[in-house]
Amino acid sequence: MSASGSLQKRLGVGLTLGMTLLWLAATVGTWRVVQHELDEVFDSALEETAQRILPLAVLEISNREEPQSAQLVATLKMHKEHLTYLVRDARGKILMQSHDANPKIFRKTPAEGFSTTEKYRLYGASALRDSVFIEIAEPLDHRREAAREALLALLLPLLALIPISLVGTWLFVRLSLRSVMAYRRAVEARGAGDLSPIKVLRLPAEIDPLAEAVNHLLKRLRKTLEAERSFTANSAHELRTPLAATLAQVQRLRQEAPEGPLRLRAAKIENSLRELARLSEKLMQLAKAEGGGLLAQRPQDLIPLLAHVVDEWRQSSGRQIELLLPAQAGVYSTIDPDAFGILLRNLIENALKYGATEHPLEVSLSDQAQLRVVNGGPVVPPARLQRLTERFVRGQSDASGSGLGLAIAKAIVLGINGQITLASPAKDRQDGFEVSVWLPLASTTQG
Ligand SMILES: Nc1ncnc2c1ncn2[C@@H]1O[C@H](COP(=O)(O)OP(=O)(O)OP(=O)(O)O)[C@@H](O)[C@H]1O
Ligand SMILES: [Mg+2]
Structure with missing residues (x-):
C-alpha cells in the first residue's frame, strides 16, 4: 500500500507478534511448572519403590547362609528394566542387584537421598542402622521425553494460531474500516467544484471528529470562494452597462468626428473599450465556471x-x-x-x-x-x-x-x-x- 503504511497490515502484524510472544512466554512458564511437577511425581515413585524393595531385600539377605555374598535377582521373564537397583553394605560391597543393574552408574559409596548424574536420577535409602543400603537408578531420558512432549503440545497450537490471528485481524480491521473506506471514496469521487459537506454514516468515533472538521473546512472554503466569485461576477456585471453606454458614445463620437487624428483616436478608444468588455465577459464566464x-x-x-x-x-x-x-x-x-x-x-x-x-x-x-x-x-x-x-x-x-x-x-x-x-x-x-x-x-x- 502507500508509503504511510496500512493500518490493517500494522495491526495484523503487531497483534499477531504480540500474541505469539505472550503465548511463548506462557508456554515457557507452563512448561517449567509441568517439568517441576513431573520431577516430583517421578521422584516420589522412585522413593516409594526403594522403600518397598528395601525391607524385602534385608529379609532376603539376613536369611542367607552367606549373607556377605552378592546375589543377582533372577527374573521370571527377561525384560528391559526401567528401574535398576543395587543393595550394598556401608563400604560399598554389593549384596544384591537387579538383573539389569550396571554398578558403574551408581556412586562409589552408597548414600541416602536423591542425586542426579549425567544420565540418571538416583535415590538411596538405608536400613539396619546404615549397614544396608539400597539405591535405585532411573534413566533421565524418560523424564526428558515426557517434558519434551508437554512442550510440543503447548507449542503446536501456535502453528494454527499465527495464520488465524493474521487473517482474523486483517478481516476484522477491514470490516471495521468499511465506513472509513466509504468516506475515502466519497471524497475521491468529488469533482473540483463540489464543496458540499461529505456525508458518511457510522464513522468510527476516532474518525468522526476528523470528518466533521473536514466538513467545517469545506464550508469555510465554500464561503470564501463564493464571496470571491460573486465579487468577480458582480463587478463584471456592474461594468457591463456603463461599458456598453460608453462604447455607444465613443462610436457616435467616431462617426461624428471629422476625418483625421481625432477620428483615429476615437477608433482606438473604441477598440480598447471592446477589449475591456470582452475581458469583463471572460471574467463572468470564469466566475461561472469556478462556481457550482x-x-x-x-x-x-x-x-x-x-x-x-x-x-x-x-x-x-x-x-x-x-x-x-x-x-x-x-x-x-x-x-x-x-x-x-x-x-x-x-x-x-x-x-x-x-x-x-x-x-x-x-x-x-x-x-x-x-x-x-x-x-x-x-x-x-x-x-x-x-x-x-x-x-x-x-x-x-x-x-x-x-x-x-x-x-x-x-x-x-x-x-x-x-x-x-x-x-x-x-x-x-x-x-x-x-x-x-x-x-x-x-x-x-x-x-
Ligand atoms: N487553438 C489554438 N492554437 C494555437 N494556440 C492556442 C490555441 N488555443 C490557445 N492557444 C494559445 O494559448 C494561449 C492561451 O489561450 P487562452 O484562450 O487561455 O487565452 P487567450 O485566447 O489568449 O485570451 P482569451 O481567450 O482570454 O481572450 C493563447 O494565447 C494561445 O497562444
Ligand atoms: Mg482564448
Whole structure:
C-alpha cells in the first residue's frame, strides 16, 4: 500500500507478534511448572519403590547362609528394566542387584537421598542402622521425553494460531474500516467544484471528529470562494452597462468626428473599450465556471448543442469548420448546456484566432463524449503548452486576448469531473494544436 503504511497490515502484524510472544512466554512458564511437577511425581515413585524393595531385600539377605555374598535377582521373564537397583553394605560391597543393574552408574559409596548424574536420577535409602543400603537408578531420558512432549503440545497450537490471528485481524480491521473506506471514496469521487459537506454514516468515533472538521473546512472554503466569485461576477456585471453606454458614445463620437487624428483616436478608444468588455465577459464566464451548477439535473444530448454553436461560429467568422459527429443518434452527458456552450465557444474562438487560416478547423464528438477541437498552425513548445491553462497565461501571438479562455475551459471540465488535454502537434499530424475534452457520459435511457 502507500508509503504511510496500512493500518490493517500494522495491526495484523503487531497483534499477531504480540500474541505469539505472550503465548511463548506462557508456554515457557507452563512448561517449567509441568517439568517441576513431573520431577516430583517421578521422584516420589522412585522413593516409594526403594522403600518397598528395601525391607524385602534385608529379609532376603539376613536369611542367607552367606549373607556377605552378592546375589543377582533372577527374573521370571527377561525384560528391559526401567528401574535398576543395587543393595550394598556401608563400604560399598554389593549384596544384591537387579538383573539389569550396571554398578558403574551408581556412586562409589552408597548414600541416602536423591542425586542426579549425567544420565540418571538416583535415590538411596538405608536400613539396619546404615549397614544396608539400597539405591535405585532411573534413566533421565524418560523424564526428558515426557517434558519434551508437554512442550510440543503447548507449542503446536501456535502453528494454527499465527495464520488465524493474521487473517482474523486483517478481516476484522477491514470490516471495521468499511465506513472509513466509504468516506475515502466519497471524497475521491468529488469533482473540483463540489464543496458540499461529505456525508458518511457510522464513522468510527476516532474518525468522526476528523470528518466533521473536514466538513467545517469545506464550508469555510465554500464561503470564501463564493464571496470571491460573486465579487468577480458582480463587478463584471456592474461594468457591463456603463461599458456598453460608453462604447455607444465613443462610436457616435467616431462617426461624428471629422476625418483625421481625432477620428483615429476615437477608433482606438473604441477598440480598447471592446477589449475591456470582452475581458469583463471572460471574467463572468470564469466566475461561472469556478462556481457550482455545472451539472444539469437531466442528461442533455450534446449533438444539437454542438451543431448550434458551430453554426453560429461559421456564420460570424465566415471560416470553414468541419464537424464530425458519431453515427449514433444522441450523445448524452450530464454537463449543464450553458457551461457546455461556454466551453465550446472558448475552444472554437481560440482555434479560429490562432489556427492557420489555410487549414479548416475540425470539431468532433465521439460516441464516448470525447470532444476534440483541432486546428493547423505552428507547434507550441511543450514547456509553454503545459502552462496555457493557467489564468492570464498567453502564448506567442499578435492576436489580442486576456489569457482566460483555456483557464475557463479547464475550470468547467474539472467542475464536471471530466478531463482536458492539450496537444501540439495535434494527434496524427506534424503541426497544429488540439484540445481534447472527456465529458461525463450519461446512459441514454436516463435521457
Ligand atoms: N487553438 C489554438 N492554437 C494555437 N494556440 C492556442 C490555441 N488555443 C490557445 N492557444 C494559445 O494559448 C494561449 C492561451 O489561450 P487562452 O484562450 O487561455 O487565452 P487567450 O485566447 O489568449 O485570451 P482569451 O481567450 O482570454 O481572450 C493563447 O494565447 C494561445 O497562444
Ligand atoms: Mg482564448
